[in-house]
Amino acid sequence: MAATLHDVAQIAGVSIKTVSNVINDHPHIRPATKQRVLEAIAELDYHPNLSARSLRSGRTGMIGLALPELSLSYFAELADAVIRSAERHGVTVLIEQTGGDRDREIGLLSSPRRQLTDGLIFSPLGMGNDDADFLRVGYPLVLLGERIFKGPTDHVTMRNVDAARAATEHLIRRGRRRIAVVGAHEGEVIGSAGLRLRGYREALEAAGIPFDPALIGFTTLWHRSNGATATRELLASGVEFDAVFGLNDTLALGAMRVLQQAGLRIPEDVALMGFDDLDETRYSLPTLSTVDPGRAEIAETAVRVLLERINATAPEAPREFLADFRVIERESSGSREPVTVPGASEERGQES
Amino acid sequence: MAATLHDVAQIAGVSIKTVSNVINDHPHIRPATKQRVLEAIAELDYHPNLSARSLRSGRTGMIGLALPELSLSYFAELADAVIRSAERHGVTVLIEQTGGDRDREIGLLSSPRRQLTDGLIFSPLGMGNDDADFLRVGYPLVLLGERIFKGPTDHVTMRNVDAARAATEHLIRRGRRRIAVVGAHEGEVIGSAGLRLRGYREALEAAGIPFDPALIGFTTLWHRSNGATATRELLASGVEFDAVFGLNDTLALGAMRVLQQAGLRIPEDVALMGFDDLDETRYSLPTLSTVDPGRAEIAETAVRVLLERINATAPEAPREFLADFRVIERESSGSREPVTVPGASEERGQES
DNA sequence: TCGTTTACTTACAACGATGTAAACGATGCG
DNA sequence: CGCATCGTTTACATCGTTGTAAGTAAACGA
Structure with a gap:
């Protein structure tokens, strides 16, 4: 049986309330008393019963x-x-x-x-x-x-809209004008897809680049395979593009595979951008540029x-x-940093 | 304030213990009484207080x-x-x-x-x-x-040893004899790395294939970047191999990138095998053969x-x-299944 | 010296549930 | 008709903690 306030009180020769007061740092406790109580607590390895505390206080912590x-x-x-x-x-x-x-x-x-x-x-x-x-x-x-x-x-x-806009602007600054999107949701206005697409359109507009519906790849779920499929469809449609903006990292990583499989170089032929800053984006080849949404x-x-x-x-x-x-520029959008072991200095690992 | 047993008892016109008995399905309750109690519970939308129950019963659930x-x-x-x-x-x-x-x-x-x-x-x-x-x-x-x-x-x-052995045997059955390992830990005997490496060696021995230390890639942590680095080192060392066994999926996925970047075809030039059956292995290109460890x-x-x-x-x-x-054969080890949208029928998705 | 303040400590009653033991009414038996 | 029995319900204590109010002792000023 675990020790209770009562046990501690008995050993310390005080009332249980005094022990409780010591534990909860109430004022007006004589140092000597406090000392005795703390010793008793240590001796019994006492830990407050959280159920009782919850019941009494109405808080569970x-x-x-x-x-x-x-x-x-x-x-x-x-x-x-x-x-x-x-x-x-x-x-x-x-x-x-x-x-x-x-x-x-x-x-x-x-x-x-x-x-x-x-x-x-x-x-x-x-x-x-x-x-x-x-x-x-x-x-x-x-x-x-x-x-x-x-x-x-x-x-x-x-800031979905602003962040997506900044991501798109980053691609534009890198000289890309035909930026495809992967992961749009038909007719959505709010929701991550709708808001991020809006940011994309705002960036185009500000740069005077016309919006081309043919560049928008729709998906239902935001899973890797959907990113791959949507990208395959874009390629098959024959529409020209020099960048892909995945509305999240998972989609972008799916797109990355398809682009590479098609023999396109990232970022030379197609720049690639994700969204979310998943841990994983630091370990892909090339590392994925993305947006840390905070x-x-x-x-x-x-x-x-x-x-x-x-x-x-x-x-x-x-x-x-x-x-x-924060827009994070990595290799997939043409960062000029040397290609070392990606993320070697910041890895958190799984051992054995 | 949430309703208590007391409130329910009052409305039903019984004692709190009777209400408690109804809730805990105790025997010997007259149907009429039970009925009244249940109605009172519904009326008040009563839910038992879990802290009190924990305190009394000593169980938290x-x-x-x-x-x-x-x-x-x-x-x-x-x-x-x-x-x-x-x-x-x-x-x-x-x-x-x-x-x-x-x-x-x-x-x-x-x-x-x-x-x-x-x-x-x-x-x-x-x-x-x-x-x-x-x-x-x-x-x-x-x-x-x-x-x-x-x-x-x-x-x-x-079953680390058996599973790793089966994975290796699968590669051997596919005609591979020079099977590299990525993720070994220097001198480890137990721990996932040590056990899986043992399974690998057992499979080689059973097949009469000599063990070649040059094929073993050591890493510290099991992160994607380490899988990549170890694979790069293997390639640089000039040692010949026709398969790579990543001691977990993350390592194998790191290896996959490096092999592809080096212009090697998977599985034609190098077969690839992982371990863990992460969800992710279903969405890579090619899909990753692996072991579902249960x-x-x-x-x-x-x-x-x-x-x-x-x-x-x-x-x-x-x-x-x-x-x-269970050894799961996918594309990376030469499965002959048609390459459709990977995992399209079994995806669990993230929307919006 | 006494009353009053201050510092510290205590007894007691909750919090809401459940186990125990006893009480209750109705029934069955001799 | 009285007593035991059964099924059903109740009162009460308890789980371990904390808030309240009251208590005690020491310290102070008059």
Whole structure:
């Protein structure tokens, strides 16, 4: 049996409340008493019972993180970042997978598991703007992603339009004028695809380059194989292009294979650009130019804002946060850096 | 405020214990009473308070999963599998990242967070066989991986030697005799690298092919860039080879790029084989032949065994579980299947 | 010396659930 | 008709913690 406050109190010769006070750093404790209590705690290797503490305080010290799937790299890296941020703030993260399914997402918002967490960071994929009302829940909630805007909660997201525009401008600066896109969604306005395509169009317009619908490759899901297929279709259509902008890294990596297989040199014949700055982009050949949409900042902000809400006394109007992005030039868009072992100085490894 | 047993009892006109009995399906409840209680529960949208239940019962309904890093694909997919298994068994998974650091791993075994979980599935990377005594802990623990054998706990792992042998034999059957290895660890005996290399040697021996040390590429970490570097070194060394066996998929994918860049055709000039069956191997070009080490089975077994331990009354001797593996022939080792959109029928996607 | 403040400590009652033991009414048996 | 029995329900204590209010002792000023 684990030691309790009672045991510690007995050994230290004080009341359990005094022990509790020592543990919670309450003022007005005589140093000598504190000393005795700490010794007793050490002697018994006492650790507070978290269930009891939760029951009493109404706080669990955990926050939820709901995302589509860990096996999608973007979300695995997001989870990694959120866990690290949470750790710095002294809270624990409980991950839940939705599979990107709208009904599961909605169900999760009122699942009994919400009891285990003091708040939720929620990255929906199936829900849309029309579902915003489901976000009116009785606990602190921070929304991520591009599925719902102007919802009733705090929202942390990336500058999709600006970042995609900057990425496109980067390609234009490299002398490319016929820039194909891979991953567009038919008719989408919000959502990552719609917003990033808008940024692309803004960049073209600003540079006086006419928009050519023939250069737009549509896909349904953003998986590697779709990037490959869309690129194959572009090649087969005979349309000329000197660059490809994958609306995310996974698509771009799919495109990379197809381009290479077709005998095209990257970046000499076709420059290539992704979006997300997945770890993987540092290890491809050539390394993939991409946009860091500020994932670390998004994670940190989401955790911070959620904890603020959890600790807030009065309700406040929902706020919107936009992370800073950064275009990262690597080999696939014609960086002139020497080709050494890619990323050798910054690798994080899996051993044995 | 959320409803409590008390509120429900009041509305139903019974005592709180009766409500508790209804919820826990205790026998001897008059149907009429049960009915009234259920109605009251529905009316108030009552959900049991999990902290209170934990405090009273000593169970949290959560299990821990400790692994190096979610941003390593293998572990992200393992976590995904464990979460799904746990869900089927009605328990929640709490993920913890160790970074593969020995001290963090040891610390985590007695962290206060262990209080939040009824047991732990632990995949160490930094700890070694000498640290086995740290695994003598006061809660159910299931060990994964190849770092510690004959430890004091249940152990679920893969048939590294047999699987690597089968993978090598597959290459031999395809007519390859000069099979290079990428990812060996100098002097390692256990650990994934040591065991898989042993399987490789066994296959050679059985086929009467002499072992050639010049064909072994050493790396430290198992990252993509290391696979690339080791392969580049093999090419530079001038040693002849007609196949490469990457000791994991990540290494093999790194090797794939270098081979292609060198103008070698896969599989015509060099056959390529990985290990792990990452999702990614289905989307590379060519698709990567690999070994499914039974990840799904490992996850399912680990969860099942852990829950058995949690529910066990008497202690039992530790057991060892070995998952079934399966060699998966894809294009990189000369599969003759038609090259269609890779994996089109089995993709799980990321939308928008 | 006494009253008053300050510093420190304590007893007690929650938080919301569940196990125990006892009580209750209805039934069956002698 | 009284007593045991069964099925059903209840009151109460308990899990380990923390907030509240009250208590004690020491320190201070008058």
